[in-house]
Structures are given as structure tokens and as C-alpha cells.
Amino acid sequence: MIEFENVAYSYGGGELLSDVSVKLAPGSFHFLTGPSGSGKTTLMKLCYGALLPTAGHVSLFGNDVRNMDRDEIAMVRRRVGVVHQDCQFLNHLPLVENIGLPLTVSGRHAETGGEDLSELLSWVGLSNRKDALPPELSGGERQRAALARAVIMSPDVVLADEPTGNVDWEMSQRLLRLLVELNKMGKTVLIATHDLGLIRATKAQVQARVLRIANRRIQLAGADL
Amino acid sequence: MRMLRTAMQALWNGDRQADRVVPPSGFTAQLTLFAAATMAFLAVFALALSLASGRLADIWGQQLARTATIRVVAPIDQRAAQTSAALRILETTKGVASARALTDAEQQALLAPWFGADLAIDALPVPRLIEIVEDSNGMDVDGLRLRLAAEVPGAVLDNHSRWREPLVKAASRLRLLGWVSTVLIVASLAAMVTLAAHAALSANAQVIAVLRLVGATDGYIAQAFIRRFTLRALTGAAGGTAVGMLAILLLPTSTDTGAFLTGLGFQGWHWLVPLIVPFLSGGVAFAATGAAARRTLKGLA
Numbered sequence: 001m002i003e004f005e006n007v008a009y010s011y012g013g014g015e016l017l018s019d020v021s022v023k024l025a026p027g028s029f030h031f032l033t034g035p036s037g038s039g040k041t042t043l044m045k046l047c048y049g050a051l052l053p054t055a056g057h058v059s060l061f062g063n064d065v066r067n068m069d070r071d072e073i074a075m076v077r078r079r080v081g082v083v084h085q086d087c088q089f090l091n092h093l094p095l096v097e098n099i100g101l102p103l104t105v106s107g108r109h110a111e112t113g114g115e116d117l118s119e120l121l122s123w124v125g126l127s128n129r130k131d132a133l134p135p136e137l138s139g140g141e142r143q144r145a146a147l148a149r150a151v152i153m154s155p156d157v158v159l160a161d162e163p164t165g166n167v168d169w170e171m172s173q174r175l176l177r178l179l180v181e182l183n184k185m186g187k188t189v190l191i192a193t194h195d196l197g198l199i200r201a202t203k204a205q206v207q208a209r210v211l212r213i214a215n216r217r218i219q220l221a222g223a224d225l
Numbered sequence: 226m227r228m229l230r231t232a233m234q235a236l237w238n239g240d241r242q243a244d245r246v247v248p249p250s251g252f253t254a255q256l257t258l259f260a261a262a263t264m265a266f267l268a269v270f271a272l273a274l275s276l277a278s279g280r281l282a283d284i285w286g287q288q289l290a291r292t293a294t295i296r297v298v299a300p301i302d303q304r305a306a307q308t309s310a311a312l313r314i315l316e317t318t319k320g321v322a323s324a325r326a327l328t329d330a331e332q333q334a335l336l337a338p339w340f341g342a343d344l345a346i347d348a349l350p351v352p353r354l355i356e357i358v359e360d361s362n363g364m365d366v367d368g369l370r371l372r373l374a375a376e377v378p379g380a381v382l383d384n385h386s387r388w389r390e391p392l393v394k395a396a397s398r399l400r401l402l403g404w405v406s407t408v409l410i411v412a413s414l415a416a417m418v419t420l421a422a423h424a425a426l427s428a429n430a431q432v433i434a435v436l437r438l439v440g441a442t443d444g445y446i447a448q449a450f451i452r453r454f455t456l457r458a459l460t461g462a463a464g465g466t467a468v469g470m471l472a473i474l475l476l477p478t479s480t481d482t483g484a485f486l487t488g489l490g491f492q493g494w495h496w497l498v499p500l501i502v503p504f505l506s507g508g509v510a511f512a513a514t515g516a517a518a519r520r521t522l523k524g525l526a
Contacts, residue, residue, distance in 0.1 A: 078440035105441035
């Protein structure tokens, strides 16, 4: 599904990732951990074509990302739901339109005449906030809204970059439950986090693999997690 | 090419949702609208100038080219004889449709603006004028001039070329100037729309990043901007064209005494020509925004 083969990524003359080989199989659940600045976000961005590797190969759904044009990468992003660290939204649109944005840009709004998002809003507990503008939302609401937007296209893969970074423990557990639910629906999930408590809580619910970035390389985390 | 096709379809069909993804930008919108309206207004005037000049060039070039004048400059006692001799020559000259000597009253009317209406023309050595109208084949001017020189020494043939050619040339230049002005106005509109579109795209880099994150293609993003700017240019130019045409309509009507200045308007089917201005502006905005979007989106990749 998503496969890295001896991938390196350099930025500003320094190598951030080196010789990274990893495979995200369909239906798998992965954590990506490591200290701040270790390259977690960079690796996530490589997973949906926002960055191109400086060496090695990144294969997205069987295609080498280097051989894809921008439209093909856009198509890949419709199959990869991303919950970004800073939860980017269009601040002039109400929440319900922000969540439906992937449908809008893919033309499915026009085909379906506007999909009923109430079920999805209810799933993430934002039914009563659908008309709010993004700046009016709390950190937790923004994270849940980002998750709803990431899954609205029923993607094959869900990438979440520090999804619990700005929320309290209760909210992080709630988000985690949603992600586990998605995985049980057959979605591949990759979560970048340095929250070890979150990882431990998840491992109690689902079989998760923990990848750690150390010294620019990926390592399979040990029993300490 | 695919982006162009997508943009054309989107422009035609419209998409309320797609229109909303780009935040409204009041200042840029008003700027584009105003620029398009102003440019269309100026373009209408440039077209009016060009078409009117063209008309004048045609009139001077075609109508005056078919007329000539003979001045018979002779002592008063020989003037009638030389005039008759010149008319006889003209009767046998190929290419002359008609020729007649102007009457005293007609010559008096010609001189009246300078000497007054009660001029005693018989008492003055005023040349007798013969008006010649050529047929469609035209006459041999040089041949006629030689015959007149031999048989009517006081006759001077003037086929108007001396003053007609500079006028025709000036009118043709004015026509060219009008078209060049129109092209420059359209190019200025393209430059303004490009700048406005570029500013709008740069100001919305964050919006573009979000759209890309959720799977928007460059064509989709470009289309949202193209549609917005094209419709603004079309609307502004339609308004500017309407006001421009109204202003032309309200110009004083053509009169014999001031035909050149008061003739600067549209006549007949020429009234249809300015109607292309809004569509031309829309097309220019479509192309300019498309090019700006492609360049900016490539830079933001």
C-alpha cells in the first residue's frame, strides 16, 4: 500500500532521514515515535506525496511517487486521509463545509447533491458545532473535525500527525477510540506521536506496531513499549 | 490542455461549492471590476476613433479620388474661350463621366466666406473652375494635362492628389493608432488581471495548501480563481462598454460644417463592434488568470 525502500530525505544540506525501509500493509496499525525534530512529520509527508525522497523509492499504492504528476498525487491524497499537526482548515467556511471539502474537490458533492454529513459529525461528537467557523473551535474539536475530514472519502490509509498534541487525556482517549474503530473497519492507520501513554493504551485495544526514528533511521521499538 | 478544458467547462457550468472554497477578496474583486470597466470604456473610444478614421479614409480615398478640377487662369476676355476649349477636350477624353464649368453663382458661393456674398466676380480675374467626375475606369491624368498644356495654356488640372493623399494617409494612421490603442488597452487589462490574480493566489497560499491536502488537483484550484476573475472582468467590461457606447451615442451628431470631429462615432453595423469588448475582456482574464494560476501553483508545489 505504502512502501519505503532505502529512503533518504535531506533538507537544508542536512540528512533528516536515511536508509528508511518500511511497509504499511493494508489494515495494519502503526505508531511512529521519536523525539521532536527526528523526522516524524517529514516521514508522514513522504507518505502522501507532499515531499519527495532525495534518495530511495516511495511507492504509493503501487506507483513510484517520483513518476507521478501532480494530478496523480492529488488522486493519491483522496485515498489517504491526513490529520495534520496544525489542523489546517479554510477559516471562511463553516465546519460542515470544511469536513465535506474532500467531497467538494473530488466533485462528489455535485454527483450526490451534497452528502449527508450528520452521521459523521455525530461520530466525532460535533453535531452541534457544524455551523461554527474553525477559529471558533477548541483544540479538541479541531482535531476531531480534522479526523472527520480525513475519513469522509473512506480512504484506505489514515495518517495522523500528533493528533492528541493539543488535547487533554480524555479527548486523546476519545480520538484514539475513533482511530482504533477505523482500523477495525479495515483502514491502515499510522499515528505519529511521542505520547507513550497513548501508545500503551492503544496496544491494549489493537495489535499495533511501533516504529521509532532514531539517528535518522527507523527501528522497530522494543518491549519497553 | 486538460486544465484548460476543465476550466472552460467549470466556467460554463459553474459550481457553487467550488466558488466558495476561495475566500472572497473584496478589494481585489473591486479592483478587477474597476480596471475591466475602465479599460472597456477606453477600448470603446479607441474603436470609435479607429472605425471613424477608417470611414474618413475610405471617403477621402474613394469619393475624392473620382473627381478633379481644372482652373482656367486667363485674361477676362479669353476666359470663356479657353473654358469652352477645355470642356471640348474633356468631352473627348476617355474616363471622364461628366465635366461642367461652375456658374458665377457657384463660384461666388465658394468665395463668399472670404469676400462676402456681394462680390462682383465678373470684375475680378478669378479663374473659372471646371468640375470633372471620372467614370469607374478613371482617366489618364498625365495625357489630359499634356493636351491642356498644348491647347488651353491657361488651364491647370488638379486631381486633388496633392492634398488628398496626406489626408488619406493621416486617416489611415489614425485608424491604425485606434487599433494599436485597442490592443494596448487589452494588453493592459491582461497585465492588471495577471497582477490581481497573482496577488490573490499568493494571499491564498494557505487555502491552496488545505485544498491540496484534501486531494484537489491544480486544475480544480486554478478553476476556482479563473472563474472568479473571468466573471469579474466580464461584468466590469460589460458595464464599461455600456457606458462607453452611451457616451458615444450622446456625442453631437454629424453636420456638414464639423463632419470630422462630430463624425467620431459608430455608424450602422459598427455599433456591433464594441459588443465584442466584454467577451474579449473575459477571454483575456480567463487566459491571464490561467497562466498566473499555473505559474503560482507550480511554484507552490
